[in-house]
Amino acid sequence: EVHLLADERGAVIESVVARLHRLVESSQRQVRIVGLSATLPNYKDVASFLKVHPSRGLFFFGPEDRPVPLQQTFVGVTNVKDRFRREQKMNDVCYEVVSDSLRRGYQVMVFVHSRKGTGETARALTERAMKEG
Numbered sequence: 001e002v003h004l005l006a007d008e009r010g011a012v013i014e015s016v017v018a019r020l021h022r023l024v025e026s027s028q029r030q031v032r033i034v035g036l037s038a039t040l041p042n043y044k045d046v047a048s049f050l051k052v053h054p055s056r057g058l059f060f061f062g063p064e065d066r067p068v069p070l071q072q073t074f075v076g077v078t079n080v081k082d083r084f085r086r087e088q089k090m091n092d093v094c095y096e097v098v099s100d101s102l103r104r105g106y107q108v109m110v111f112v113h114s115r116k117g118t119g120e121t122a123r124a125l126t127e128r129a130m131k132e133g
Contacts, residue, residue: 073097091124098125110129 020031033050040046047058063070075093080086094133096111110125112118 021051040093087120088124091128094121095125095128099129 024031044062061085075090077086080089098108112121
């Protein structure tokens, strides 16, 4: 999942890619790197890093290719300087959006920027749902 390049594990992915590029150059053998991500807005930059030929090896599937339409909602929390209070506010806003969508009969998927943050968000949403019934 190439969106992890910016994550703490990104250095491992970068190292593997660099070693593969060196192997290709020294052995003159081709390798195929498949990079997938559902959340990668800068896919062209990543393709350039992976040395992908834009017209032959880069494939982008946009919302028009989905069998079911996807609605994306971006919510920002500003003017909250304290990290703990900002996370709490983001979880409160997220809970409201998620519960509203579920009440209307829709499915919901929440993307969080890190594995640790995903666990923390899931716990916060679960605790609030249990408290509110």
